[in-house]
Amino acid sequence: MEEEKKEGMSAPAQKAPAKIGKIVIDRNLCIGAASCVAIAPGVFELDSENKAVVYGDAGADNDTILLAAQSCPTRAIILFDEEGNQIYP
Numbered sequence: 001m002e003e004e005k006k007e008g009m010s011a012p013a014q015k016a017p018a019k020i021g022k023i024v025i026d027r028n029l030c031i032g033a034a035s036c037v038a039i040a041p042g043v044f045e046l047d048s049e050n051k052a053v054v055y056g057d058a059g060a061d062n063d064t065i066l067l068a069a070q071s072c073p074t075r076a077i078i079l080f081d082e083e084g085n086q087i088y089p
Contacts, residue, residue, distance in 0.1 A: 020062050021082035023054045023069075029076035036077060040068040052076065 023043070032050035036043075042059025044052050052072075060068070069077035069088050079088040 018062075018081040018085075018087050020057075020065055020079050020087070021084070022080040023057055023065065024078040024080070025052050025054060026076045026078065027051050029074040030072075031074055031076075033073050035071035035073070036068040039071055040064050044068060 030051045032046055032052070034046055034052070036052050037045055040060040042056050043054060043065055045055050047053045066079065066088060069075075069079050075089045077088070078086060081087050
């Protein structure tokens with residue numbers, strides 16, 4: 001039974017490094033805090049409305065993009081894996 005618990009505990013750790021297939025920004029949630037731009041300037045920028053946009057989805061590695069999404073105070077950045085499964089938030 002302990003082996004089952006160990007397997008169950010390791011599953012989330014395996015999901016974290018999933019390859020990001022799509023980045024979506026909910027413009028209704030974005031407040032232009034620009035933390036995503038500070039962390040991943042090769043991926044995100046602010047547009048003329050001071051809202052984040054994705055201009056280079058290959059501009060950073062998956063870990064950096066995940067950190068940028070996690071830094072968003074309103075969780076406006078939604079990440080999907082290559083199969084279309086939401087991986088953050």
